[in-house]
Amino acid sequence: MSAVTPGPATHDRPVDPSGAAVDVVGIGNALVDVLSHEDDELVERLGVPKGGMTLIDEDRAIELYRLMGPAVEMSGGSAANTIVGVASFGGRARYLGKVRDDQLGKVFAHDIRATGVRYDTALTADGPSTGCCLILVTPDAQRTMNTFLGASVHFNATDVDPELVAAGSVLYLEGYLFDPPEAQEAFRVAAHYAHDAGRVVSATLSDSFCVERHRDAFLDLVEHHVDLVFANEAEIKALYRTDDFAVAAQGVRRHGAIAALTRSERGSVVVTEDEIIEVPAHPVDELVDTTGAGDLYASGFLYGFSRGMDLATCGALGSLAAAEVISHLGARPATDLATLAAPLLGR
């Protein structure tokens, strides 16, 4: 592993960072988060899996919102959070994802652009309203998500500009894109464009229930189309249908992809064909809300990876960003990550 190449060129695809105008291009479901502090009792009463993500329709969203306490609205969306994190580290970042031209859509577009991310996807003038994620944060700081995809279901392959994808050293795709049917196709098309341009394709498995819903497609991706995969313990176990983390980690190694596997307070494990790197978690003063932990881990890792840092440093940057985001409410960094990372990077 050299510290000057932009991460290892996996699947024998060379990466040429000199031609990349952007570090990371992310594609995902564009959502506004609606966060409230709730008791476990509400999560139980709703019958949704605690810590997971449940897809809901608009009627259910209205019903659930009525049951929620006073909330805070903040831009979200898994890959969008990651891309904002990349920009906060000082990375050059772009995002693709669909919102409507309503108030929350304008909030989403404002917030992502205000962080320095380039975001050009056209807002839709009709159809469902901007998607939202109703997030119940319980006293244990765990988040339980209920997503109304809204306008994000209209994101499709025609929204993916080949030149834009080719402009990024690394393409980053969220597994949640497998929920809206047309976005699945956009996912595959974008991966194809990136590989054609010699770029790295990365993806996150997003959620163990999402893996269950789309397991065959995810296996195909990891085995044939993705160079760098992010997953937490539950997700990688779901992918390989095993209760044994070591078995799951071996599974992903066989396919030549790099895997960054997060394990909450136990840090993460970066697995390649040749090595296994244990990365400790970054200390947290007070755990407030785990929303965005995986998204921000990916942002640190991707920033380092796109800049050619070694995998241990990529993992450490991931831990740093995850620790920042879980120390406050909301899934986007509240502190400049470049400043936080400066000591770690010797800057």
Added chain:
Amino acid sequence: MSAVTPGPATHDRPVDPSGAAVDVVGIGNALVDVLSHEDDELVERLGVPKGGMTLIDEDRAIELYRLMGPAVEMSGGSAANTIVGVASFGGRARYLGKVRDDQLGKVFAHDIRATGVRYDTALTADGPSTGCCLILVTPDAQRTMNTFLGASVHFNATDVDPELVAAGSVLYLEGYLFDPPEAQEAFRVAAHYAHDAGRVVSATLSDSFCVERHRDAFLDLVEHHVDLVFANEAEIKALYRTDDFAVAAQGVRRHGAIAALTRSERGSVVVTEDEIIEVPAHPVDELVDTTGAGDLYASGFLYGFSRGMDLATCGALGSLAAAEVISHLGARPATDLATLAAPLLGR
């Protein structure tokens, strides 16, 4: 001062708490806050008074929003924040104020109802969108507000139900209501209904620039129509055109109204015809954002006042609520105020 009457009956108007189904009825401009952390440089560049509230039109709101960093959306509105605080103390509270039936209007209605406040004002189906307050929070925790009144300008006297006003021990009106022309009339009508029912009328002067804009009307109010007035040092000085706080405090005493005058970290002074009560500030671990400090002081004071507590306790409850709200981002309590107040109230 008795501890069993609901605050002193001022201006010789008796108060009958036994007939009141509600502790406090509040009327104000219904707004959603858009808060972002900004440098002083942006405030200077905008040329708006730091720490004050500037009225802006929709074009200016769009322009200013574009200059702001990533933001958080939370329900706001001065009197609405106060009323939510009263409910958080365990008080029975109602609110009147106008939003549109757009996404932010639904957010406003959801959040206030979710705290237990009764809110029945009809959402408008057309006209300007829900009002918003663009709040720049600078590193010194000071907030600078830029308000697009939006739908709140449509609140008028016909929205004020005499029975609803009569149902509350105390009516609470924000001075900002003097900015939308029709709301001024609603202010006067509501005060009239409350007095006819033998209730206490309270109001806040809101902002020193607001006092400057409507000084004669405010003087008339304090001298003839309001039994309990809330103001900070700058506001009461602006009302009496003096640089001397003691002179300003004497001014308000002459008219028989009770005045609760807040002085930031120096606490507050409660002034009546007969006495002057100094109330210390409540300690704060970390000052994060002063948005809502005055609003929440009023909530604690009003809760105590409507329940017949002595003025020193009313002031202490105000200090407690203000300390809570300035220790985090946003203008509404993040902690149950009844729980926080229990030791102070011997519960």
